[in-house]
Amino acid sequence: MNDRVALSINDWCRWSGIGRTKTYQLISDGHLPIVKIGKKTLIRTSDGEALLEKFRQISPTSKMEAAN
Numbered sequence: 001m002n003d004r005v006a007l008s009i010n011d012w013c014r015w016s017g018i019g020r021t022k023t024y025q026l027i028s029d030g031h032l033p034i035v036k037i038g039k040k041t042l043i044r045t046s047d048g049e050a051l052l053e054k055f056r057q058i059s060p061t062s063k064m065e066a067a068n
Contacts, residue, residue, distance in 0.1 A: 006035060006042035016048060026051070 004011075013020055026032040032051050035042045 004045060006044050007048065009041055009043070012043045012048060016052065 007015065009020065009023060012018070013023055016023075018026070023032065027034055032043060033047045035044060
């Protein structure tokens with residue numbers, strides 16, 4: 001994915017192609033863990049890769065249903 005250990009929300013959205021609203025929904029639903037350092041919210045690259053891998057294993061028509 002990336003040589004960085006963690007990504008900011010903006011960097012994650014750019015890399016994954018998932019918008020900010022959906023990203024925050026995934027976070028609040030417990031599908032995407034975050035790390036807070038002060039006010040900064042980070043997503044571990046390993047957690048992001050695991051989430052995307054989970055979506056790859058689901059059929060295209062039900063990808064977003066799995067996240068809800």
